[in-house]
Amino acid sequence: MKKNNKTDEINKKLLIESQVLQKLLIHLQKRTDVQNIDLMNLSGFCRNCLSRWYSEAASENGVNLNKDKAREIVYGMPHSVWKNKYQNDATDEQKNNFIREELKEK
Numbered sequence: 139m140k141k142n143n144k145t146d147e148i149n150k151k152l153l154i155e156s157q158v159l160q161k162l163l164i165h166l167q168k169r170t171d172v173q174n175i176d177l178m179n180l181s182g183f184c185r186n187c188l189s190r191w192y193s194e195a196a197s198e199n200g201v202n203l204n205k206d207k208a209r210e211i212v213y214g215m216p217h218s219v220w221k222n223k224y225q226n227d228a229t230d231e232q233k234n235n236f237i238r239e240e241l242k243e244k
Contacts (some may be wrong), residue, residue, distance in 0.1 A: 163188070167214035170224040179235040182243070188212045 166172070166185060174184035189208040196203035209217040228236070 148206075161227070164211055166212070173226060173228070173232070175228045175232045175236055179232065179239055182239070185209075185212050189217075 166188075174186060177184040186216070189205065189212045192211060193205060193208035195205050196208070206217065213220040
């Protein structure tokens with residue numbers, strides 16, 4: 139019976155993590171005003187990172203998911219559409235902050 143309890147705990151944890159990821163993706167899809175460079179500067183990851191991680195996890199689990207499909211899942215639309223509608227050119231300040239943060243990581 140202990141084995142079932144451990145399996146139940148694992149399944150619940152996976153369900154919770156899945157729901158958290160879904161909420162994060164929905165939140166980022168709604169917050170089109172938040173640029174990827176700002177996410178990178180503040181948190182060290184962006185929508186493209188999430189897309190890459192999503193694709194890598196799919197591959198690790200035997201699911202073939204290319205970069206464009208993973209980005210569509212994260213962005214909620216094709217990446218090219220999102221870029222045309224919402225992406226702004228990075229300001230000099232954003233670029234400088236990005237470089238500064240990258241140097242901190244090294």
